[in-house]
Every structure is written in structure tokens, then in C-alpha cells.
Amino acid sequence: MERQSGRSQSVLRSLDWWTIGIYLALLAFGWISVCGASYTYGDTDIFSLDTRSGMQIIWIGTSIVLGFVILMLDDRFYDTFSYVIFGLLLIVLFATIFNPHQIKGSRSWLVLGPLRMQPAEFAKFATALALSKLMSAYGFDIHKWKHFAAAASVVFLPMLLIIGQKETGSALVYLSFFLVFYREGMSGGFLFTAIAMIVYFVVGVKYEQYHLWDATTSVGKCVVLYLIQVFTIGMTSVYTQNFKEGWRLLGSVTGLTLLFLLFSKFVIPFDVTWVQLGLTALLIAYLLTRLFYVRLRPYLFSALFAISSLLLFYGADYILNNVLQPHQRVRVNVLLGLEEDLAGAGYNVHQSEIAIGSGGLQGKGFLNGTQTKLKFVPEQDTDFIFCTVGEEEGFLGSAAVLLLFLALILRLIHLAERQPFSFGRIYGYCVMSVFLFHLTINVGMVLGLMPVIGIPLPFFSYGGSSLWGFTILLFIFLRIDAARLAVRE
Numbered sequence: 001m002e003r004q005s006g007r008s009q010s011v012l013r014s015l016d017w018w019t020i021g022i023y024l025a026l027l028a029f030g031w032i033s034v035c036g037a038s039y040t041y042g043d044t045d046i047f048s049l050d051t052r053s054g055m056q057i058i059w060i061g062t063s064i065v066l067g068f069v070i071l072m073l074d075d076r077f078y079d080t081f082s083y084v085i086f087g088l089l090l091i092v093l094f095a096t097i098f099n100p101h102q103i104k105g106s107r108s109w110l111v112l113g114p115l116r117m118q119p120a121e122f123a124k125f126a127t128a129l130a131l132s133k134l135m136s137a138y139g140f141d142i143h144k145w146k147h148f149a150a151a152a153s154v155v156f157l158p159m160l161l162i163i164g165q166k167e168t169g170s171a172l173v174y175l176s177f178f179l180v181f182y183r184e185g186m187s188g189g190f191l192f193t194a195i196a197m198i199v200y201f202v203v204g205v206k207y208e209q210y211h212l213w214d215a216t217t218s219v220g221k222c223v224v225l226y227l228i229q230v231f232t233i234g235m236t237s238v239y240t241q242n243f244k245e246g247w248r249l250l251g252s253v254t255g256l257t258l259l260f261l262l263f264s265k266f267v268i269p270f271d272v273t274w275v276q277l278g279l280t281a282l283l284i285a286y287l288l289t290r291l292f293y294v295r296l297r298p299y300l301f302s303a304l305f306a307i308s309s310l311l312l313f314y315g316a317d318y319i320l321n322n323v324l325q326p327h328q329r330v331r332v333n334v335l336l337g338l339e340e341d342l343a344g345a346g347y348n349v350h351q352s353e354i355a356i357g358s359g360g361l362q363g364k365g366f367l368n369g370t371q372t373k374l375k376f377v378p379e380q381d382t383d384f385i386f387c388t389v390g391e392e393e394g395f396l397g398s399a400a401v402l403l404l405f406l407a408l409i410l411r412l413i414h415l416a417e418r419q420p421f422s423f424g425r426i427y428g429y430c431v432m433s434v435f436l437f438h439l440t441i442n443v444g445m446v447l448g449l450m451p452v453i454g455i456p457l458p459f460f461s462y463g464g465s466s467l468w469g470f471t472i473l474l475f476i477f478l479r480i481d482a483a484r485l486a487v488r489e
Contacts, residue, residue: 011071014482016415022408023459023474027060029389029401030460032366037381037388038462039367052381052462059464066468067475075483078129078476079423086130086154092119093161120170121469123158125476128430130154131177135184136423142185151181169453176437180429189235193305196231197312200224204313216271217264224313225276229253229283232306236287239298249286253279280306349448351377356390356398356447363394381462383454386446405439405458415481424480431477435470 031053038052046053096110096119110117131154134140140147155177162171182191207220230250237246260275284306291299355371364370369391371377377384390398409432416428435458442457444450456466 011479011482014485015071015478016411016481019408019411019415019474019478022404022411026401026404026408026459027063029404030385030457031056031060033385033388033392033460034381034462036367036369036392037385056462059467062464063467063471067471067478070472070475071479071482073479075479078427078480079133082129082133086126089119089123089126090157090161093123093158093165097161097164116465118170118465118469120158120162120165120167121465122472123162124173124434124469125473127154127158127174127177128427128434128473129476131180131430132423132427135180135426136421142181143187148181148186167454169455172441172453173434173437173455176433177430179433179436180426183429184426189239189301189305192231192235193308196227196305196309199227200309200313203227212261212272213265216269217273218271221273221313222276225273225280226253226257228280228306228309228313229276231309232283232287232302235305236298236302239301240296249283253283280310349445349452352380352384352387352446353448355380355387359391359394359398361395363390363392363397366392368392383442383452383456383461384446385457385460385462386443389460401460402439402443405435409436409439412477415477418484419481420484424477424484427480428477431473434473 034056035046035053039046045051047057048054049058092110099110110119131151134151134154135142142148142151155174159171159174162174178186178190178194182188204220204224207223208218210219211217212219212222230253233246233249233253236249237243256279257272257276260272264270264272284303287299287303287306290296291303351371355369355377358364358371359369369388371387371391377387380388386398386401389401393400412428412432412435416425416432419425419428438455438458441450441453441455445452456463458470459467
């Protein structure tokens with residue numbers, strides 16, 4: 001008993017109380033926001049369990065207790081049973097696919113009698129543990145394709161099961177783990193490729209209907225094909241360190257593009273897109289030829305990058321019109337400015353922007369918001385809760401919340417970097433990546449800068465599953481960090 005008590009005191013002394021302080025501050029801000037978002041004129045008791053603000057106190061209290069329980073467990077438990085925990089959560093995710101219960105149109109809920117939970121929220125920490133266990137194993141090398149594929153499979157398995165629940169937004173969160181891959185040595189080319197694909201999609205879809213002077217050349221298609229050439233040449237130059245070759249190739253494709261554009265305008269009008277496609281094909285052929293003669297892998301990677309870019313470019317329309325659900329397609333079109341649907345898909349974002357804008361510098365005050373009190377913003381206490389922060393607490397309050405999240409993310413990076421073992425470091429970056437993704441996407445979609453994909457704001461959005469999931473994710477890392485200087489028996 002004395003030994004157990006001594007260990008508990010040692011853990012408490014070794015805890016990073018700065019992080020816990022930020023956690024408690026976010027919980028307090030979150031509860032105030034839930035009060036504001038769920039309050040109805042005439043309510044007399046915000047602490048009643050019949051109200052969402054009252055229930056959120058229960059969720060906060062149980063989360064704190066849960067965090068304390070996690071801290072009392074031996075830190076080696078999380079390393080030893082990583083795969084077991086991950087396997088159990090995969091089974092639960094699979095079972096949820098066949099669960100007939102729907103809550104607010106979502107099939108991601110598992111209902112067992114009075115218990116309702118979203119396994120996808122808990123699968124995040126399970127995936128982080130399994131990924132940390134795998135990548136910290138002796139001999140693991142992310143530069144080996146077999147090892148990289150194994151790590152990627154750990155990420156994609158829960159994603160596929162969540163997509164099977166028709167919860168694409170929740171599944172996309174797991175892509176944040178690829179930031180961990182980058183920290184552990186993954187080539188920056190992968191991240192560059194992902195960013196480039198997004199640029200292709202946005203530019204291609206948004207400007208496809210615009211045409212040049214000859215009315216045959218699509219601006220979107222022509223620009224995207226030129227970007228593929230530029231990005232491919234840039235990647236080749238960086239990885240081969242042959243910048244002279246890069247400038248020569250860039251000058252050639254740019255000069256030929258301008259030449260054919262002028263020819264189309266002043267001589268014979270025709271679709272310059274076909275010329276751009278031909279130049280891209282010639283560039284790929286050149287890279288493969290160089291690969292054959294000099295045997296440098298970067299030429300192969302650049303050629304594959306160009307080929308995959310072309311496939312995405314010509315598959316973008318198919319993905320938009322045939323893969324995405326109708327409501328998702330409308331959301332993308334609204335975000336890109338191709339449609340204006342203030343009464344439908346764009347309603348949430350439009351009302352959210354009005355609420356945030358009405359808050360001004362200092363806000364309207366606690367429980368004094370009009371947009372939120374009159375329920376103009378759907379899901380204002382869950383996915384769109386940040387609009388309540390903007391309306392009631394204004395720019396200053398919103399900035400304070402964002403600074404708190406920034407402090408949390410920076411603190412997590414600091415804690416991760418000081419870990420003596422790779423398991424703790426990798427898990428720490430997993431935690432940071434999840435929080436960063438949720439914060440960026442949630443605030444971005446509330447402000448109309450990101451598509452609405454329905455993910456909560458950590459520690460703010462109403463509900464037990466989300467709050468417990470984030471608490472478990474964070475406190476496991478705090479327990480691992482607290483044991484970094486422990487002397488093993």
C-alpha cells in the first residue's frame with residue numbers, strides 16, 4: 001500500500017501541470033460556450049441535468065475522474081497492450097457498421113441499452129498507441145516500403161471502418177497521423193504531393209468553366225496541367241540538386257506554353273489543353289529516359305508524381321460527381337463559390353458567420369447572444385460551437401481560446417521532443433496532430449474557410465464521447481511523460 005501511495009505521489013510530482021492547467025482552462029471555456037449555445041430564453045437553472053449545460057458538467061466531471069484513473073495506471077501498460085487495445089477498437093468499429101441506430105442522421109453511434117458512444121472518438125488514441133508501438137520497434141525504418149506500408153495500414157484500417165459507417169468527416173481526422181510520419185523521417189515529397197493534389201482539385205474544379213479568348217481552352221485545365229509541369233520540375237531539381245537542368249526544363253515548358261497560347265489567339269484558335277497534356281507526357285518521358293541513363297531514384301519519383309497528378313486531374317470530376325454524396329458535393333461547390341445555397345448546404349456557415357461577426361470586439365456577453373439564443377445556427381453546441389464563442393465573447397474571447405489551443409499544441413510538441421524513448425515521442429506527436437487537425441478544420445468550417453465535415457472542437461463541443469476521447473488521448477501522453485525519468489526496477 002505504501003509503495004502504491006509513493007508511486008502515486010511520484011506521478012503527481014512529475015506531471016506537466018502547465019498542460020493540465022491549459023486543459024482545465026479549455027474545459028471551463030467549453031462549458032461556458034455550451035451554456036451560451038444551449039441556453040433558451042426563460043431557462044432559470046443552467047445547472048439542471050435536464051439542460052445540456054448541466055449534463056456537460058457531468059461529462060466534464062467524469063472526464064477529470066477518467067484522466068486521474070489513467071494517471072494511476074503503470075505507464076508500461078500502454079506500451080504493452082497497444083495492439084490489444086487497437087484490435088478491440090477495430091472490432092467495435094466493425095460492429096458499429098451493422099448497428100441500426102441513428103442519431104441525428106449519423107450511423108457512427110453504438111447503442112447498448114442506455115449507453116451511447118461513438119467508437120470513432122476512442123479509436124484515435126488506440127490508433128496512436130498502435131502506431132507508436134509499431135514505429136518505435138527495433139529496426140523500424142520508415143524509408144523502407146514494407147515498414148511504411150505497415151504504418152500506413154494502421155492508419156487506414158480504422159479509416160475504412162469509419163467510412164463504412166458513412167462518417168467521411170471523422171475518417172479524415174486519421175490523415176493527421178501522417179504528420180507524425182513526416183516528423184519520423186518521411187520524405188517531404190509526400191506532404192508536398194498531398195498539398196499539390198488539393199491545389200489541382202480546387203483550381204481545376206473552380207475554374208474549369210472559365211475559358212480563354214478562343215472559347216475552347218479551359219482556364220482550369222490549362223493552369224492545372226502547367227502546375228503539374230512546374231511542380232514536377234521543382235521536385236526533380238530539389239531532389240537531384242541539378243538546378244541548371246530544372247531552369248532549362250521550366251524555361252522550355254513555359255516558352256512553349258506561351259507560344260501556343262499566342263498562336264491560338266492570333267492565328268488558329270484551338271484547345272491549348274491538348275498541347276499542355278502533350279508537354280506533360282513529354283516531361284514524363286524525359287524523366288524516365290534520365291532514370292534509364294543516370295539511375296537516380298528522384299527521376300522515378302518525379303515521374304510517378306506527374307503520372308499520379310494526371311490521374312487525379314482527370315479523375316477530379318468523377319470523384320466530385322460520382323464518389324461524393326450529393327450533400328458533400330453541394331458543400332464543396334458552396335465552399336468554392338460555384339453555388340450559393342444560403343437556405344441549404346450553406347445555411348449553417350452563413351448563420352455562423354453572422355453570429356461571429358455580430359460579436360464585434362468584446363462580444364455581447366454571457367447568455368446575451370441573439371443568433372445562438374434564437375437557434376439560427378444548427379448544431380451550435382456541437383460542431384458549430386465556436387460561433388457561440390465569437391458572438392458572446394467577441395474577437396478578444398475568440399483570440400483567447402485560439403491562443404489557449406496554440407499553447408496546448410506548442411506544449412505537446414515540447415513534451416514530445418523531451419521524451420527519452422521513441423514510443424513516447426511518437427505518441428506525443430500523434431496527440432498533437434489530432435488536436436491540430438480538429439482545431440484547424442473545425443474553426444475553418446465555422447468561418448467558411450473549410451468544407452463542413454462535421455468534426456467537434458476539442459473540449460468545447462457538447463457530448464461525452466468526444467470529451468472522453470480527447471481526455472484519454474491527452475492523459476495517456478501525460479502519464480507517459482511523467483514516467484520519462486523513472487528508474488525501472
